[in-house]
Amino acid sequence: MNELSGLGAIWLVGCGNMAGAMLRRWLEAGLPPEPVTVIRPSGVAPAPGVRTLTAMPQGETPPRVLMLGVKPQKLGDVADAVANVVGPDTLLISILAGTELATLKQRFSKARAVVRAMPNTPVAMGRGVVALHGDAGARRGDVETLMRPLGLVEWIADEAQFGLATALAGSGPAFLFRFIDAMASAGAALGLPAQQALRLAVATVDGAAGLAAGSDETPATLADRVASSGGMTRKGLDVLDEGRALETLLVHTLEAAERRGREMAAETR
Numbered sequence: 001m002n003e004l005s006g007l008g009a010i011w012l013v014g015c016g017n018m019a020g021a022m023l024r025r026w027l028e029a030g031l032p033p034e035p036v037t038v039i040r041p042s043g044v045a046p047a048p049g050v051r052t053l054t055a056m057p058q059g060e061t062p063p064r065v066l067m068l069g070v071k072p073q074k075l076g077d078v079a080d081a082v083a084n085v086v087g088p089d090t091l092l093i094s095i096l097a098g099t100e101l102a103t104l105k106q107r108f109s110k111a112r113a114v115v116r117a118m119p120n121t122p123v124a125m126g127r128g129v130v131a132l133h134g135d136a137g138a139r140r141g142d143v144e145t146l147m148r149p150l151g152l153v154e155w156i157a158d159e160a161q162f163g164l165a166t167a168l169a170g171s172g173p174a175f176l177f178r179f180i181d182a183m184a185s186a187g188a189a190l191g192l193p194a195q196q197a198l199r200l201a202v203a204t205v206d207g208a209a210g211l212a213a214g215s216d217e218t219p220a221t222l223a224d225r226v227a228s229s230g231g232m233t234r235k236g237l238d239v240l241d242e243g244r245a246l247e248t249l250l251v252h253t254l255e256a257a258e259r260r261g262r263e264m265a266a267e268t269r
């Protein structure tokens, strides 16, 4: 039996881009659709066989797993209905950026365990990242069973670092998409046909990421291997490295995202 099929009833409250990507991957990885209930305003099933409702079911056994997948700004809209359906056997997982564990525990005090999960969109391919924080207790194994098919799973022990992990890995795909665009635009600005530059940029980032992921060498060593002595690449690296230009830009980028996470934590407290 697939490990995912033993998890019991799973309810997803909100199923847009992110929760939808997680669900697609779970189904692909062997989660049967029958135990899944999706609660979403459209009532449109995100996948065949998944029970899809426009409002929280009433009078049913509390789910074993309930995942909150709405925007943080919508937490207040769904919180009372969710609090009414969680039970002492429910593992509550929140993918809301910013919203703190203490806020979730206070709102959903009946839940057996409360965990924050921060996925990113490549989970749709099983090549994402899921950062986790919380007191899963005896349900830790269930959390890991659920998240493992999505990609790299990392527990973040200190919640103070969860916002940074969110900025790096949760928001990270967006920053990399910008990087791909910037590489392509630079190539086009200097004379390559735009579509060809984009194809080259996407394939280069894909291949380089695969090489970094599959290698025991550090990215710095891999970069040195590309940069032949006295060759072209070193001159390009010198531009990125001058005054730590790229690193400084990324520090500012992560800081800005993390700062917004802290604001959202306060807004949902």
Ligand SMILES: NC(=O)C1=CN([C@@H]2O[C@H](COP(=O)(O)OP(=O)(O)OC[C@H]3O[C@@H](n4cnc5c(N)ncnc54)[C@H](O)[C@@H]3O)[C@@H](O)[C@H]2O)C=CC1
Binding pocket: 013, 014, 015, 016, 017, 018, 019, 039, 040, 041, 042, 069, 070, 071, 072, 074, 077, 078, 095, 096, 097, 118, 119, 120, 121, 170, 171
């Ligand atoms: N998009 C991303 O890459 C990531 C998003 N997140 C988190 O995931 C959550 C959702 O983000 P997205 O999927 O991007 O947004 P989204 O807007 O695509 O999804 C939110 C869904 O919630 C539904 N919804 C709104 N009100 C509802 C209600 N009262 N009851 C049930 N469902 C309701 C909407 O119809 C929508 O489908 C956010 O809290 C965000 O912080 C976390 C990690 C990455």
Ligand SMILES: O=C(O)[C@@H]1CCC=N1
Binding pocket: 097, 166, 170, 171
């Ligand atoms: O932008 C956001 O708030 C969420 C968190 C990580 C990715 N999307």
